[in-house]
Amino acid sequence: MSKRDYYELLGVSKGASNAEIKKAFRKKAMELHPDRNKGDDTAEGKFKEVNEAYDALKDPEKKTAYDRYGHAAFEGGMGGGRQGGHGGGPDFGSAFSDVFDDLFGDFAGRGGRGGGNRPARGSDLRYNLSVSLEEAFLGKQETISVNASVNCESCTGTGAQDGTEPTTCPTCSGMGKVRAQQGFFTVERTCPTCNGRGNIITNPCTTCAGSGQQQRERSLSVNIPAGVETGTRIRLSGEGEAGARGGPTGDLYIFIEVADHEIFERDGPNIYCRVPVTMTSAALGGEIEVPTIDGGKSRVKIPSGSQSGTQMRLKGKGMPGLRSSAKGDLFLEISVETPVNLSTRQKELLKEFATLGKDNSPESHNFFGKVKGFWEGMKG
Numbered sequence: 001m002s003k004r005d006y007y008e009l010l011g012v013s014k015g016a017s018n019a020e021i022k023k024a025f026r027k028k029a030m031e032l033h034p035d036r037n038k039g040d041d042t043a044e045g046k047f048k049e050v051n052e053a054y055d056a057l058k059d060p061e062k063k064t065a066y067d068r069y070g071h072a073a074f075e076g077g078m079g080g081g082r083q084g085g086h087g088g089g090p091d092f093g094s095a096f097s098d099v100f101d102d103l104f105g106d107f108a109g110r111g112g113r114g115g116g117n118r119p120a121r122g123s124d125l126r127y128n129l130s131v132s133l134e135e136a137f138l139g140k141q142e143t144i145s146v147n148a149s150v151n152c153e154s155c156t157g158t159g160a161q162d163g164t165e166p167t168t169c170p171t172c173s174g175m176g177k178v179r180a181q182q183g184f185f186t187v188e189r190t191c192p193t194c195n196g197r198g199n200i201i202t203n204p205c206t207t208c209a210g211s212g213q214q215q216r217e218r219s220l221s222v223n224i225p226a227g228v229e230t231g232t233r234i235r236l237s238g239e240g241e242a243g244a245r246g247g248p249t250g251d252l253y254i255f256i257e258v259a260d261h262e263i264f265e266r267d268g269p270n271i272y273c274r275v276p277v278t279m280t281s282a283a284l285g286g287e288i289e290v291p292t293i294d295g296g297k298s299r300v301k302i303p304s305g306s307q308s309g310t311q312m313r314l315k316g317k318g319m320p321g322l323r324s325s326a327k328g329d330l331f332l333e334i335s336v337e338t339p340v341n342l343s344t345r346q347k348e349l350l351k352e353f354a355t356l357g358k359d360n361s362p363e364s365h366n367f368f369g370k371v372k373g374f375w376e377g378m379k380g
Contacts, residue, residue, distance in 0.1 A: 003071050006053035014067065018058065025054040119247030122149070125240045127254045131224060133261040137293050137319055139226035146220055146252060149213040149241045155205035157246060159212035166199035174198040197245075213242050222254060227322035229266070232256040264293060269328025271318045274335055282306045282336040290332060292317050300332060307363075310334040 007014050010024040028050045030036070037043035056062045065073035125148055131140070151157035160166050168174040172191035176198040179188045190196040204210030220239060228234075233253055240250025258266065265272045271293055281288070285304030289297050298314055311333050318328025342350070359365075 004049065006056055006066060009050050009053040010057070021054065021057050025050060025058075120244040121247045122241035122243040122250035124250040125252045127252060128257060129222070129224075129254050130257045130259055131228070132259050133264060133266060133293065134295075135224065136228050136256075136258045137226060139228075140224045142222045142224055144220055144222055144254075145217055146239070147215060147217045148239075148252075150216045150218075151242045152205060152208035152212055152214050154207035155212060157212040157242070159201050159205055159208065159210040161203040161205050164203045166197075166201045169194035169198055169200050172198065212244065220252070224256070225323055227269075227320040227324065228256045228258070229268075229319075229322075230256065230258045232322065263291060266319060269319050269321060269326070270331060271328065272331045272333065274333050276335045276337045277302055277306070278337055279339055282334065290314075292330060293319070302334070306334050306336070308334060308336045 007016070010021060010028060012020055012024045016024070029047070032043055032047045032050060056066050062073070125146065127144060127146060129142065129144065131142075152159070154162065158166060169176075169191060171193035172178050176191055176194065176196040177188050178191050179186050181187075191198075194200055201210045205212070208214050218239075220236065222234065222236070224234070233255055236252040236254065238249045239252035242249050263273060273290065275288065275290055277288065281302055283305065285306070286302050287299050288302060290300050292298055292314070294317075298317070300312060300314075303310075311331055314330040314332065316327045317330035320327050339346070
């Protein structure tokens with residue numbers, strides 16, 4: 001029986017790129033693998049066919065020969081195959097191993113090929129820091145305590161006693177991983193002898209018990225710039241966990257949370273302040289003193305007839321921008337306070353005012369005029 005066209009087997013066009021060919025092979029290999037097609041006697045044959053096709057098309061020299069001569073390129077010694085142990089025929093093992101990492105890269109904790117004894121970067125750390133709104137406005141220098149792993153001083157991070165050194169693991173030859181053949185698959189697992197380290201410590205350091213690291217509490221000085229807000233992240237390079245096997249230290253990330261304030265409310269660069277004023281001040285107008293976030297005072301004129309919700313803006317009295325000279329604004333919102341605990345005389349005066357002040361509340365008269373019309377309309 002004649003062989004099927006290699007491009008047809010993989011489902012790609014003749015002009016397909018290497019990446020497209022590899023992607024098509026991955027898909028076909030997963031689809032046709034015998035372990036996924038139990039009871040299908042033809043699955044193994046189809047699986048070998050796509051592997052043969054990929055082995056030919058992944059190699060530029062073989063692909064060129066196949067494009068020119070077809071299947072005859074690999075029969076009777078015709079050119080196209082590279083010199084080597086497999087001659088010009090298809091190499092199933094190398095073909096499938098090319099995509100093994102893509103298909104099963106995370107299987108059993110695999111991170112890549114070998115490298116068990118390579119330096120590993122230390123983990124990053126997170127520190128949550130709460131600051132007041134005033135501190136966020138001014139900026140500050142803060143000292144924090146961080147508990148993190150550091151390289152053991154006794155063994156300088158090797159994990160071995162002074163005067164000794166770790167030896168290469170005989171099981172994995174320092175790779176940290178071992179391979180086992182299971183049918184069509186070559187499965188790679190963490191070495192059980194050295195647990196992925198790639199070496200064995202015969203005489204472990206008594207200070208760190210062979211880990212090469214110790215937990216230490218460190219005091220660090222942190223510069224909190226003016227203008228920070230909740231969610232601001234400050235990175236301290238190299239202040240995280242110590243790296244393994246001489247690897248670089250991780251980083252420390254400080255996450256800022258600005259506490260709520262009893263007077264001011266922040267929204268980005270702007271600050272809002274609710275200012276209660278007496279009924280008489282709102283009606284007659286006047287001046288009041290209001291606080292600002294820098295600890296100062298500002299005199300503000302209240303227009304006569306001010307209503308609750310009236311806003312006034314103090315330009316440039318808000319929060320500074322983070323590492324910027326720009327500043328937000330301070331917005332004052334008037335809240336007219338109704339008097340309570342009235343004396344007899346105060347009640348008499350207000351009653352007298354009520355009889356004289358029918359034209360002093362146009363919004364109220366307008367609203368209830370509409371209400372009266374609504375009720376009359378409903379009756380009609």
